[in-house]
Amino acid sequence: MSRFSSEQLQTFAAVLTEGTLESAARMLNITPSAVSQRLKALEQAAGRVLLQRSNPVQATESGQVVLRLAQQFAQLEADAGLELGFPGESPRVSVPIVVNADSLSVWFLGALTRIPPELNAVFDLHRDDEQHSTSMLRAGTVMAAVTATPEPVQGCRVEPLGSMRYRAVTTPAFRTRWLADGVDYDALRAAPAVDFDRKDEYQHRFLGLIGGGAGVAIPPGPRHYVPSSQEFAEAIRLGLGWGLLPEAHCLPDIDAGRLVELAPHLPMDIPLYWQRWRSASRILDAVTEAVRGAAAEFLRPA
Known part of the structure; x- marks a missing residue:
């Protein structure tokens, strides 16, 4: 029993x-x-x-x-x-998935539209930083995750999805005010940055690349916190600070001159992975296939 x-x-x-x-x-x-x-x-x-x-x-x-x-x-x-x-007559199954904010805003929702409606699935999406999202898999809160962690969580399998490319950008006026003498470590650290939240390390990591000290602890400079993908990008477009945006969110503005790149030779590629429960499931298989297909269109090859 x-x-x-x-x-x-x-x-x-x-x-x-x-x-x-x-x-x-x-x-x-x-x-x-x-x-x-x-x-x-x-x-x-x-x-x-x-x-x-x-x-x-x-x-x-x-x-x-x-x-x-x-x-x-x-x-x-x-x-x-x-x-x-x-x-x-089968019950609707809610599929909980954790996704990073940029994937959610750029490509992930489109993946879900590819899932056959006859599978009767609904989705419970959780948003968390890709560096931390596997904790929800470990806790049993979600069945799958878009994550930056290549090591599989116990009971899960993992596959690479590709890389999302980011570019460090700001407005021409912000650059004139804060970086008129060039983009170097000291000037960039003194200029206000825009962070998504307190888990966001991208601006911090880019500053390390500029200073040639990737992986070295760097005291944070002034920063704004804007915990929404759309408003984060808008804060940069309005000149509140500099920050890293996915190419999909900034290339049109760069081409139009509304934004300028701080270091065109230093794009930052973030590898992403799909982790899901290892157990066989028609629904999870379909979600995986849809995510794999959408990632192949929007991300750089793994």
């Missing part, structure tokens, strides 16, 4: 997805009391605490294991419904 029921697993995943018991109850169309009872029974069956009752709730280390089980069960159930030939 199974230790956990499908209802318990479904409820556990819903609570972690929605963040609260009340929101999960609305999604499942049951009462909060029923959600609480299912969670209590699940924790009793597991013999340990699975949820931190914070706001939003979070899975404990043991809860992360159960979350992976719940998501794998939902995935297997959906795959079975498809193979039995009843796609209209």
